Amino acid sequence: xxxxxxxxxxxxxxxxxxxxxxxxxxxxxxxxxxxxISKITTAKMLKFTIKxxxxxxxxxxxxxxxxxxxxxxxxxxxxxxxxxx
Amino acid sequence: MSLxxxxxxxxxxxxxxxxxxxxxxxxxxxxxEHCSYKSSKKHLKMLPMTGxxxxxxxGYDSGVLDVGGGYVITAHIESHNHPSAIEPYGGAxxxxxxxxxxxxxAGTRPIAIFDGLRFGNIEKDKHARWxxxxxxxxIADYGNCLGIPTIGGEVEFDDCYSNYALVDVAALGFxxxxxxxKNHANKGDLLILMGGPTGRDGxxxxxxxxxxxxxxxxxxxxxxxxxxxxxxxxxxxxxxxHKLINAxxxxxxxxxxxxxxxxxxxxxxxxxxxxxxxxxxxxxMNPEEIMISESQERMLVITNKQKLKKLQVICKKYNIICSVxxxxxxxxxxxxxxxxxxxxxxSTEIVANAKLLDRPSKIPTYLKNIQxxxxxxxxxxxxxxxxxxxxxxxxxxxxxxxxQFDHEVGIRTVIKxxxxxxxxxxxxxxxxxxxxxxxxxxxxxxxxxxAIGCFEEACRNVICTGAKPIGMLDHLQFGNPQDPEIFxxxxxxxxxxxxxxxxxxxxxxxxxxxxxxxxxxxxxKPTPLIxxxxxxxxxxxxSQKVEPxxxxxxxxxxxxxxxxxxYYEYIHKFIGGNCPKVDFSESKKNMKTVLELxxxxxxxxxxxxAKGGLAIAASEICMTNQIGCNISLDKVxxxxxxPERVLFSESHSRYLxxxxxxxLSKVKSIMKKNKVSFGVIGKFSxxxxxxxxxxxxxxxxxxxxxxxxxxxxxxxxxxxx
Numbered sequence: 001x002x003x004x005x006x007x008x009x010x011x012x013x014x015x016x017x018x019x020x021x022x023x024x025x026x027x028x029x030x031x032x033x034x035x036x037i038s039k040i041t042t043a044k045m046l047k048f049t050i051k052x053x054x055x056x057x058x059x060x061x062x063x064x065x066x067x068x069x070x071x072x073x074x075x076x077x078x079x080x081x082x083x084x085x
Numbered sequence: 086m087s088l089x090x091x092x093x094x095x096x097x098x099x100x101x102x103x104x105x106x107x108x109x110x111x112x113x114x115x116x117x118e119h120c121s122y123k124s125s126k127k128h129l130k131m132l133p134m135t136g137x138x139x140x141x142x143x144g145y146d147s148g149v150l151d152v153g154g155g156y157v158i159t160a161h162i163e164s165h166n167h168p169s170a171i172e173p174y175g176g177a178x179x180x181x182x183x184x185x186x187x188x189x190x191a192g193t194r195p196i197a198i199f200d201g202l203r204f205g206n207i208e209k210d211k212h213a214r215w216x217x218x219x220x221x222x223x224i225a226d227y228g229n230c231l232g233i234p235t236i237g238g239e240v241e242f243d244d245c246y247s248n249y250a251l252v253d254v255a256a257l258g259f260x261x262x263x264x265x266x267k268n269h270a271n272k273g274d275l276l277i278l279m280g281g282p283t284g285r286d287g288x289x290x291x292x293x294x295x296x297x298x299x300x301x302x303x304x305x306x307x308x309x310x311x312x313x314x315x316x317x318x319x320x321x322x323x324x325x326x327h328k329l330i331n332a333x334x335x336x337x338x339x340x341x342x343x344x345x346x347x348x349x350x351x352x353x354x355x356x357x358x359x360x361x362x363x364x365x366x367x368x369x370m371n372p373e374e375i376m377i378s379e380s381q382e383r384m385l386v387i388t389n390k391q392k393l394k395k396l397q398v399i400c401k402k403y404n405i406i407c408s409v410x411x412x413x414x415x416x417x418x419x420x421x422x423x424x425x426x427x428x429x430x431x432s433t434e435i436v437a438n439a440k441l442l443d444r445p446s447k448i449p450t451y452l453k454n455i456q457x458x459x460x461x462x463x464x465x466x467x468x469x470x471x472x473x474x475x476x477x478x479x480x481x482x483x484x485x486x487x488x489q490f491d492h493e494v495g496i497r498t499v500i501k502x503x504x505x506x507x508x509x510x511x512x513x514x515x516x517x518x519x520x521x522x523x524x525x526x527x528x529x530x531x532x533x534x535x536a537i538g539c540f541e542e543a544c545r546n547v548i549c550t551g552a553k554p555i556g557m558l559d560h561l562q563f564g565n566p567q568d569p570e571i572f573x574x575x576x577x578x579x580x581x582x583x584x585x586x587x588x589x590x591x592x593x594x595x596x597x598x599x600x601x602x603x604x605x606x607x608x609x610k611p612t613p614l615i616x617x618x619x620x621x622x623x624x625x626x627x628s629q630k631v632e633p634x635x636x637x638x639x640x641x642x643x644x645x646x647x648x649x650x651x652y653y654e655y656i657h658k659f660i661g662g663n664c665p666k667v668d669f670s671e672s673k674k675n676m677k678t679v680l681e682l683x684x685x686x687x688x689x690x691x692x693x694x695a696k697g698g699l700a701i702a703a704s705e706i707c708m709t710n711q712i713g714c715n716i717s718l719d720k721v722x723x724x725x726x727x728p729e730r731v732l733f734s735e736s737h738s739r740y741l742x743x744x745x746x747x748x749l750s751k752v753k754s755i756m757k758k759n760k761v762s763f764g765v766i767g768k769f770s771x772x773x774x775x776x777x778x779x780x781x782x783x784x785x786x787x788x789x790x791x792x793x794x795x796x797x798x799x800x801x802x803x804x805x806x
Contacts, residue, residue, distance in 0.1 A: 012308075015285055017366065019310035026404070070215050075172050076306055 001051050004058040005084040010072040011043035018042055046071065055083045088113050092440065099435045107421060107428040110373040112436055114339040115346055118600050121439035124566040125598040128576060131583045136592035138555055144268040144351040146187035146335060147258065148594025150556050152620060154513030157265060159258035161187040162521075162558040162616055163337075164599045168307060169223075169252040173216045177223035177252045178309035179381050184256040185233065186335035186384060189318055192266035192325045193258030196495060197509055198228050199521050200238035201560070201614045203251035207242050207478055207802055216250045218803050223309070224254070225489040230311035231318070235490035236498055236507040236519075242478045243525055249604040253560050255521055255616050259511060264325055268332040270354050270387045276411035277393075278341075279320070279400060281313045281382040283375055284366030313382040313405070320403040321384060329396045332387035342376045342436070344385045345411075345419050350437035357420040358411025360428070372421060372428040387413065449570035455530050455661045456648060461729060467776065467784040470656055471700060474733075475791055476798040477655045480697045485800035499625055503709075505549035505693055508625045516621035518552035521614055524696075526649035527735070529610035531664035532574040533581035535649070536613045540585045541667045541737050543617035545693040548676050549740065551626035551683040552619025557586060559596040559615055564608025566600045574611045575600075582613070588669050591617070629689040631710035631743050637767035638749075640675050640756065641739030643699060645725035651697050652733035665736050671761075672738040678759040679740050685755070687748045694739035700732040700776065700784070702741050703767070707774045708792040716767035718778040728778050743769070 012018050021041040029037050046066075052058040059081050066072060072079055088096065088109065096104055096112055104112065118124060135141070140149040140157060147161035165180030181198060188195045202220060205213035217240075228235045233256075286308055324330050332352060334344045341363070349356045360375045370378075386407075388396055393409070400407040414420070419436065421429040464470055474480050487502040499516060500508035506520035522543040528535030544554045559582055564571045586593055602609045647653050648662030682688050690710075694702040699721065707714050718731050725731060744752055749765065756763045774791060776784040 015367070016306070017284060017286060017308045017310070019308065019312060022310075023312055073172055073174070073219075076175065076308070 004050050004052055006048040006050055006058055006062045007082045008046040008066060009043050009080040010077050012076060013078050016076055058083050092116060095440050100431060105429055107372050108431050110377050111342040111429055114342045114377045115436050116439035120339045120343050122598055123439045123442050124444050127441050128579055132593040133586050134593050139592050139594060142267060144348060146190050149191055150594060152515060155262050156513045157260060157262050158517060159188050159191045159193045160558055160618060161595045162255040162560045162597055164253045164560060164597060166251045166599055166602055169220055169250045172306045173219035173250060174223040175307055175309055177220040178227035179307040180252050180254045181224055181227045182309060182314050182381050183337050184254045188256045188258035189321055190333045190335045192264050193260035194322060195233050195256050196259045196497060197257040198233055198235040199255040200224050201253035201521050201523060202240045203246045204242050205247035206244050212248055214803055220250055220252050221486050221489060227309055227311045229491045231315050232494050234492045234494050234498055236492045237502045239521060240483055245610045247604050247606055251562055251612060253614050255558060266330055266333050268352060270332050270352050270413045272413055272415050274331055274387050274389045274413040275393055275409050276356060276358055277386040277388060277407050278363055278410045279384045279386055279405055279407045280317050281310060281380055282364045282366040283378045284380045285374060286380055307379060307381050310382055316403040316405050317382060317384060320399050320405050323399050324396055327395060329388055329392040330386055334385045336383040336385060340377050340379045346433045346436035349419055349433040355414035355416035355418045356411055357414050359422045361423050362408050362410040364406050364408050372423050444566055444572045445569045446573035446576050447569035448573055456663055458662050459659050468786050471784050471786055472794060474697055475795040477651055478799055479651055480701055481799040482796045484796060500550055506546040508550050516625045518547040518550040518619040518621060520546035521616040523612060523614040525610040525612045526654055527664050530649045532611045533577040534664050534666045536578040536581040537585045537667045538665055538737050539613055539615045540582055541672055542695055543615045547617050547619030548679050549691040549693055552621045554591050554617050554619045556594040556618045557591050559593055562599045562602055562612040564603050571608055578611055578613050626683045626691055631690060631712050631769050633770040634746055635743050635769045636746055636749055636765055637714055638742040638763060639721055639739060639766050640761050640763045642762050643721055643723040643731050643734055644736045645730050646734045646736045647730055650733055650735045667737045674759060674761050675738045678756060678761045681755060682752055687752050688742050688744050690743035692741045694741060698733040698735050704774050704791060707788050708795055711788055712769050713771035713773040713788050714767045714769045715775045720764035720766045722762040722764050728783050
């Protein structure tokens with residue numbers, strides 16, 4: 001068994017609007033000097049520390065937790081899971 | 086998205102040719118149950134909709150009441166049930182946005198929001214808890230971002246809403262009568278689309294709301310953006326002040342299809358529009374998608390060439406995109422083009438007026454035996470029952486919900502949520518009291534009497550603040566109307582509401598019908614939700630602190646009416662029995678008496694008896710004032726004997742009054758003069774809530790313990806499970 005850090009990024013699916021990201025872009029960033037930026041999207045990240053056999057199992061376990069406990073709504077959001085040693 | 090075969094042939098016969106695919110989509114959106122009211126429209130006419138205070142104009146999405154001094158209030162109610170059942174946060178939030186734009190479209194500023202929520206059993210069902218928690222935060226986030234207070238509402242949990250949610254939102258607006266938008270348009274006027282870009286989100290929402298919720302339809306999810314909504318509110322109100330708006334319509338269910346066809350039909354004009362001019366979120370959207378998209382935060386404005394410049398300056402100031410998408414033509418057609426190519430050219434009279442249906446109805450078989458009474462075993466210890474009821478999600482304090490809402494922003498809220506009704510201060514020196522009420526448990530047992538009961542309860546609540554009811558909103562929610570038994574319950578509900586409205590001369594100023602509310606276990610219980618607005622000329626009844634020695638008086642008769650009560654359903658798990666019935670003449674007498682006593686300033690607290698009956702209503706007064714009370718059931722005017730029935734029966738037209746001992750004789754003489762049944766049933770003191778009958782103690786609970794359970798159990802249920 002080893003300790004892994006798992007990052008879960010929850011973000012809107014493509015095509016679903018992101019008012020928070022758009023507001024940051026239009027009302028803050030583009031009003032400043034950074035004119036080269038064309039898109040900002042927001043996301044939420046959960047950081048887990050988990051004891052598991054290997055990376056693969058850690059990912060499966062975390063995915064299961066996210067789905068079962070509805071830590072995100074699969075209708076509007078998608079998740080990305082990254083496992084670190 | 087499609088039309089029924091007979092609707093398609095009706096359409097063909099009306100236009101005398103094959104419709105184009107864009108026309109088909111436009112008509113399917115507009116002829117959906119959600120937009121056309123095709124099942125209900127014929128019958129809704131029975132409700133009284135006029136009165137001395139009612140102002141009606143062409144094309145209003147909200148009801149308007151004249152409150153004197155040159156001011157008006159507007160009110161509307163909407164639901165967002167199907168979207169909220171899939172994505173509770175976004176569904177509930179966009180529901181708030183939609184109803185607020187209805188208020189705005191009359192040219193008034195939204196000043197308050199109410200929410201009526203229904204979920205499954207949150208004690209057992211994790212999914213129901215998830216829906217509940219997220220719907221509440223959706224409403225809170227949206228309303229709070231807009232700076233509009235959410236000042237009241239009601240919640241009910243019932244197994245019939247398993248895996249489903251009813252999210253109803255009502256909104257109130259306020260403004261000067263002279264600023265009301267008088268919708269009109271002349272040939273050559275311009276059609277402007279203001280607000281957020283049109284995207285693929287929410288494609289086919291209204292059609293989806295009219296289908297059964299069988300599979301998750303992802304594209305019908307709408308994403309809320311309260312920041313744009315706030316800017317739209319301010320921009321529209323500024324444009325209104327400069328008289329730049331000839332006509333105004335909010336884009337809701339059915340998107341541009343409905344907004345354009347309904348505006349054209351109600352104003353008797355034609356509209357020519359180009360979908361290429363519509364600002365979109367993504368490239369490559371086809372004309373059909375643009376016409377039926379239900380992207381949120383959009384308004385349709387009709388103005389003329391002279392005013393356009395000024396309107397564009399205002400939109401620029403608020404950073405809102407406004408696109409000129411078309412113009413008003415003579416005739417009555419909506420002509421949809423993309424560049425030079427025509428995609429639809431069809432009479433708006435046909436689009437906006439679906440063929441109304443006369444659906445069959447039949448008394449449901451389940452009603453045959455449901456009113457049979459249950460013989461209840463006398464419970465040895467009512468204290469325990471009482472404590473259990475305090476923790477019932479339907480009775481427990483809703484503070485966990487309304488503490489998430491900003492209910493004070495705008496500084497109008499004089500009486501805040503948690504009381505019988507909330508009260509807002511108006512600029513003309515008067516006060517507006519409002520409440521929404523529902524009771525699906527009663528309505529299931531007796532759809533007609535249940536609906537009347539909801540109406541009376543909402544009236545009672547505004548009466549408790551010293552207000553005279555002046556208008557009503559109805560939101561009628563049922564299952565599939567193609568089932569004659571369900572349609573029968575709809576008709577009975579409507580007839581009951583009509584009778585009550587006529588008797589009390591309270592006009593219906595707005596409403597909504599939501600059908601096809603079905604879960605995997607079957608249809609929901611009949612769920613009418615009634616909002617009542619009341620006007621207070623001078624002083625609202627603001628509760629004063631109850632002190633030792635104060636008297637508790639009950640007005641109204643307690644009957645053997647435990648059917649649909651929290652006591653039967655939560656304690657005994659029994660659905661059935663006598664549904665409470667409103668006696669119209671008793672109800673009127675009691676209302677008049679309570680208002681007279683309030684106006685004479687004899688009362689410290691006025692509270693209505695509703696869910697949980699006398700036992701809960703009296704305990705609520707004790708808990709909110711942290712004082713005990715010794716209550717004798719012998720003095721309660723009743724038509725039933727068993728103490729449980731006197732304590733927990735949910736008979737209507739009952740009020741609890743708290744007053745100083747020294748006012749008792751004056752209060753008594755007014756009650757006698759008005760011939761109401763009443764009893765002086767208790768005296769406040771100490772720290773215990775006690776109920777006695779014939780000198781025998783029935784229940785004896787500590788106020789502090791009761792309060793702790795009552796205040797915290799809902800929050801614990803949601804957060805801890």
